[in-house]
Amino acid sequence: MLLKNIQEWTLLLVIFGIISLVGNWVNYEIVPTSAIPGMIVLILVCLAGFILNHIIPINFPSVAYIALIGVAVSMPWMPGSEKVVEWTSEVQLLALATPILAYAGISIGRSWADFRKLGWKTLVVASLVLLGTFIGSALIAEIVLRMQGII
Amino acid sequence: MNTETQFGIWKDWRLHAIVLLVVVITEAIGTFQFSVGPGVILLLPMLYALIIGLVLYFTPVIKEKQSKNAEPLIVLGVALLLAKIGVIIGPSLPDIIAAGPALLLQELGNLGTILLALPVAIWLGIKREAIGMTHSVAREPNVGLIMDKYGISSPEGRGVMAVYIFGTVFGAVFMGLIAGFLATLTPLHPLSFAMASGIGSGSMMTAASGSLVAAFPNLEDQIIAFAGASNLLSLSTGLYVSIFIALPLTEKLYKVMTGRRDQKSVE
Numbered sequence: 001m002l003l004k005n006i007q008e009w010t011l012l013l014v015i016f017g018i019i020s021l022v023g024n025w026v027n028y029e030i031v032p033t034s035a036i037p038g039m040i041v042l043i044l045v046c047l048a049g050f051i052l053n054h055i056i057p058i059n060f061p062s063v064a065y066i067a068l069i070g071v072a073v074s075m076p077w078m079p080g081s082e083k084v085v086e087w088t089s090e091v092q093l094l095a096l097a098t099p100i101l102a103y104a105g106i107s108i109g110r111s112w113a114d115f116r117k118l119g120w121k122t123l124v125v126a127s128l129v130l131l132g133t134f135i136g137s138a139l140i141a142e143i144v145l146r147m148q149g150i151i
Numbered sequence: 152m153n154t155e156t157q158f159g160i161w162k163d164w165r166l167h168a169i170v171l172l173v174v175v176i177t178e179a180i181g182t183f184q185f186s187v188g189p190g191v192i193l194l195l196p197m198l199y200a201l202i203i204g205l206v207l208y209f210t211p212v213i214k215e216k217q218s219k220n221a222e223p224l225i226v227l228g229v230a231l232l233l234a235k236i237g238v239i240i241g242p243s244l245p246d247i248i249a250a251g252p253a254l255l256l257q258e259l260g261n262l263g264t265i266l267l268a269l270p271v272a273i274w275l276g277i278k279r280e281a282i283g284m285t286h287s288v289a290r291e292p293n294v295g296l297i298m299d300k301y302g303i304s305s306p307e308g309r310g311v312m313a314v315y316i317f318g319t320v321f322g323a324v325f326m327g328l329i330a331g332f333l334a335t336l337t338p339l340h341p342l343s344f345a346m347a348s349g350i351g352s353g354s355m356m357t358a359a360s361g362s363l364v365a366a367f368p369n370l371e372d373q374i375i376a377f378a379g380a381s382n383l384l385s386l387s388t389g390l391y392v393s394i395f396i397a398l399p400l401t402e403k404l405y406k407v408m409t410g411r412r413d414q415k416s417v418e
Contacts, residue, residue: 004158011161012227019171020231027178027196045234046227063233063353067383070237075244088238093375094197094364095178096235097357100228101197101323102173104354105204106166106213107221108320112205115320118313121275125284126317128268130325130350133288134359135333136263137347137381142339144253151340 002054009050013043016099024095038087045069157223166217166224173203182365190336193362198327205320229353236379243376250346254381257346258388264288265401273408283310286401289318290352292390296398318352326350327358331366341367345374349381351389356382 017039021032049066074084118126145151161167177196184193204221207213240247247254265285272281283301287293289311301307326348334344341363348359360378364371 008158008161009227012224013231015161015167016224016228016231019167019174022171023174023178023196026175027181042231042234042238045237046230049230049234061386063230064383064386066230067233067237067240067379070234071241071244072237074238074241076242078241081241084238085242088235091235093232093235093239093357094195094361096228096232097354097361098177098197098200099170099174100225100232100357101354102170102177102200102204103166103221103224103228104323105201105206106170106208106218107204107225109205109208109213110215110218111316111319112208114316118317121272121277122284122313122317124275125268125272125277125281126314126321127325128271129264129285129288129314130318130322130355131329132264132267132285133261133350134263134326134329134344134347135260136266137257137260137350138333138339138343139263140260141253141257141346142343144256145250145340145343148250148252150250150253151342 002051005054006047006051009047010043013046017043019099020091020095023098024090024092028092028095030090030092035090038089038091041073041084041088042070042091045073157220160220160223163217163220166213166220169207169212169217170204170221170224173200173207177203184331184365187332188336190332191366192328193331193365195327195358195361195365197358197361198324201323225354232353232357233379236375236382239372240376240379243372246373247376247380250377254346254377254384257343257381258384258392259396260347261287261350261385261389261392262397262400265397265404269401269404270408273405277310279306279405280310280313282398282401282405283307283312284314286311286398287389287393288350288352289314290389291315292351293393296390296393300398318355322352323354323358326355327362330359331362334363335366341370342373342377345370345377346381348378349383349385351382351385353382 024030049062052065053062074081177199268285283297294315297311334341348356363374
């Protein structure tokens with residue numbers, strides 16, 4: 001069962017990776033051949049995270065494993081981390097984001113009917129919810145970062 | 152990915168070909184920016200991609216099957232994105248540790264949503280729905296919390312679902328637009344906004360930090376590292392902040408504010 005899962009994850013990650021590399025090429029002019037090693041590293045990190053999530057019987061999200069493994073393999077103290085950083089720097093973050101939101105747009109079409117039913121009051125309050133957390137966090141971060149002398 | 156994996160989604164070539172085409176078109180258009188007063192509005196390819204995807208859903212090009220199959224691809228894309236964020240955080244780990252106090256404390260900034268949105272919700276005449284709406288940014292863990300505590304068909308449950316739907320459909324666009332605008336408009340440092348971008352939603356964090364990067368390209372790695380670290384922190388601590396601080400605070404403020412108004416109407 002795990003093997004079948006790994007196969008499905010790998011195929012989907014490769015498809016997603018190819019689409020991102022094309023976007024990476026079109027907008028950021030990084031030819032796919034120089035970005036492929038970095039993409040392979042990222043795909044392996046994801047697979048490692050999914051597998052850990054699958055075999056470790058605690059409720060810890062796979063995305064958290066993935067981020068932690070990504071940090072671990074690129075820390076200055078990790079042997080070979082320069083290569084990981086060098087290769088993955090050829091894959092632009094925003095080139096990964098564009099296909100995510102393209103798939104998201106196609107998927108949220110199904111929520112559109114619910115969205116249309118929301119009244120104007122909801123739209124006002126929901127906008128303030130997002131604005132409130134964003135400004136609140138930025139203000140606190142600003143104060144603490146200034147007190148620490150980081151900015 | 153959660154416990155159940157669906158198989159064979161890679162075979163949906165129609166879906167992947169459409170997304171590839173959308174990516175090529177939107178990345179070829181590139182980023183646009185224009186000034187609104189002293190601030191800058193940034194339009195990034197990912198925002199066009201979201202809107203084109205949504206429009207395509209209503210054309211015969213996308214069938215119900217493609218829309219359903221797109222969902223796991225979002226999860227995988229976010230996984231790749233987090234791997235990328237991980238390898239950006241890694242080399243800047245010493246910086247992140249140095250900024251640890253700010254990162255931890257700004258998590259409490261999420262309470263700003265209560266202070267800003269709850270009074271307006273009550274002023275607009277919204278009843279107990281306001282508690283579900285304003286106690287948090289209403290991502291999946293918070294929807295679960297409210298459903299668990301008040302029940303699915305309760306007013307609080309309807310409130311949290313309304314904000315959840317808004318965030319799902321419009322959150323990334325909204326965060327992308329206000330992040331770039333506020334960071335160029337206000338005197339606050341871009342890195343403070345970078346930390347604020349991590350509100351516990353991958354797509355909103357990406358849209359917000361993406362427009363910060365487009366506005367301040369020389370700070371790119373630091374912005375992404377801080378936003379990513381903050382988002383991880385929000386994912387792991389957010390629910391506890393909600394349970395122990397945000398939700399009790401919202402309840403309390405709701406009682407105080409509606410109580411005072413009731414007294415006034417009696418007078």
